[in-house]
Amino acid sequence: MVCEPLSTDTRIYIAGHRGLVGSALWRHFTSRGFADLIGRDSIGLDLRDADATRAFFEETRPQVVIDAAARVGGIAANSARPAEFLSDNMRIQLNLLDSAVASGVERFLFLGSSCIYPKFAEQPIREEALLTGPLEVTNDAYAIAKIAGIFHITAIRRQYNLPYISVMPTSVYGPGDNFHPHDSHVLPAMIRRFYDATRDGVNVVTCWGTGHPRREFLHADDLADACHFLLDRYDDDSVVNVGAGTDRTIAEVAQLVAGVVGYRGRILWDATMPDGTPRKLLDVRRLTELGWTATIPLEAGVQSTYEWFRRHQDAYRT
Known part of the structure; x- marks a missing residue:
């Protein structure tokens, strides 16, 4: 089934428009002439608040919603605060979807995560692998919340016949990422760690796993x-x-990031810390057959991400 292409006067609400993915969506649609984009930061709208979310939808009346809002973090954050990751993400997506249906939103794109798939899923991971095995324990709470969102989308389609869809991206990085030394994902964490080491003249950097x-x-x-x-x-x-x-292996990624940053010291690995899932490569044939493929090589992407970090480094100083 195919929808009509969006017109540039479509009113689109990008939930989480200040985050990594949300800001990329905002750049994308703005650059293509979409002039009726809606965004609210977490201070202006707490998406965990059902009444506030419903009132926002009634006020703004978006035609399309892209759910890029979530509590996210790396292994350390997920392991330390699983209850928060489960509760906050469940409430965010529940309130967004309930409000979308109630206010007549025509299309909804729910962004999940590749962590929904089993820890030992056959590689590359096909969409059909969902719920065929146990999850990776270091991010199972977040994964369960996202799985619930997928089934909520399916239930809405079944009950209301609305063209709402679920999209599962692999690990995402880029300008606007979180470079916090403890709560970030692996690639931005490496950029921050190697940058700090180069700035401070440190000759040894230890990475997890x-x-x-x-x-x-x-x-x-x-x-x-x-x-x-x-x-x-x-x-x-x-x-x-x-x-x-x-x-690529995490070790290969570390070497790539170190080269981009200009770090010339030693890289050690702390095997007492968790590795996470052994491999996580998505099977993208479904999307490729529709006519889309990624175009930004990892080397170029890391370079542009590092340049963005350098321009905004004051915000990340400890």
Whole structure:
């Protein structure tokens, strides 16, 4: 099933428009002439508040909603605060979806995460792998919340026959990422760690785990383009993977980041810390067959992300 392409006067609410993915979506649609974009930061609207969310939808009346709002973080944050990750994400997506249906939102794109898939899923991971095995314990709370969102979308389609869809991106990075030394994901954490070491003249940097797991990385601008593509062309119950189609070991990524940053010291690995899932590469054939592929190479993406970090480094000083 295919929807009509969005027109540039479509009123689009980008939930989480200040975050990594949300800001990329805002850049994408603005650059393509969309003039009726809606955004609210968490101070102006707490999406965990059902009444406030419902009132916002009644006031603004968006035609399309893209849910890029979530509590996110790396292994350390997920492991330390699983209850918060489960509760906050469940409430955010529940309030967004309930309000969307009640206010007549025509299309909704729910952004999940590749962590919804089993820890030992066959690689590359097909969409059909969902719920076929146990999750990775270091982010299972977040994954369960996202799985609930997928089934909420399916229930809405079944009950109301609305063209709401679920999109599962791989690990996303890019300008506007979180570079916090403890709560960030692996790639921005490495950028911050190697930058700090180079600035301070430190000759040894220790990274978590063994460096052996393999990961796939998708630039946020590619993900934004894929979301627009799917809103224009996709209407189905099945989730859609969005990825780059290739992966690298964490050790290889560390070497790449160190080279971009200019770090020339030693890189050690702390095997007492968790590795997470051994490999996580998405099967993107469903999206490729629709006509979309990622275009930003990892080397170029890391370079642009590092340059953005350098321009905004004052915000990340400890």
